[in-house]
Amino acid sequence: MRVFKLLLTSIVFILFTGCFSSNSVALNPKPNPNLKFRDYEENQKLYNQLLAHYKQWKGVKYKYGGNSKKGIDCSAFVQNTYRNALKIKIPRTTKLQSQVGQEIGMADLQIGDLIFFKTGYKTRHVGIYIGGGEFMHASTKVGVTISSLDNPYYIKQIWKIQRVFN
Numbered sequence: 001m002r003v004f005k006l007l008l009t010s011i012v013f014i015l016f017t018g019c020f021s022s023n024s025v026a027l028n029p030k031p032n033p034n035l036k037f038r039d040y041e042e043n044q045k046l047y048n049q050l051l052a053h054y055k056q057w058k059g060v061k062y063k064y065g066g067n068s069k070k071g072i073d074c075s076a077f078v079q080n081t082y083r084n085a086l087k088i089k090i091p092r093t094t095k096l097q098s099q100v101g102q103e104i105g106m107a108d109l110q111i112g113d114l115i116f117f118k119t120g121y122k123t124r125h126v127g128i129y130i131g132g133g134e135f136m137h138a139s140t141k142v143g144v145t146i147s148s149l150d151n152p153y154y155i156k157q158i159w160k161i162q163r164v165f166n
Contacts, residue, residue: 053085077138101164117157
């Protein structure tokens with residue numbers, strides 16, 4: 001039994017730390033020296049705006065194609081957050097949102113950046129980074145919520161990160 005647990009633990013570790021596809025984000029790349037980073041005050045302001053918006057939507061159930069408090073999907077929640085909390089217009093779909101702004105690496109991640117996940121063969125998911133290794137999103141299981149990138153499911157599924165504004 002002990003050998004089985006050790007073997008199972010090893011397999012899980014290998015699966016979660018194995019190679020990402022070429023489209024995935026490297027976990028510890030060197031920061032891009034050409035990027036402008038927001039200062040502390042700007043990050044704090046963004047965090048407060050995002051958290052205030054999140055509190056208005058927390059727990060709203062997930063509904064594919066939904067765009068209201070009766071039900072909302074991930075890309076509509078991101079679009080709504082950008083429009084209402086940050087006064088920035090972005091497209092409605094995850095595919096189009098993934099093409100807005102500048103692609104960055106995990107080492108360059110800042111509050112307000114969009115994190116995209118490949119959750120299935122053709123399925124994509126998006127959330128907004130809020131700092132501290134957390135992002136807010138509309139989860140299919142729990143609705144609008146905050147999740148941690150430390151979760152092995154999410155870290156394994158990261159596809160790309162986009163910075164929409166500097």
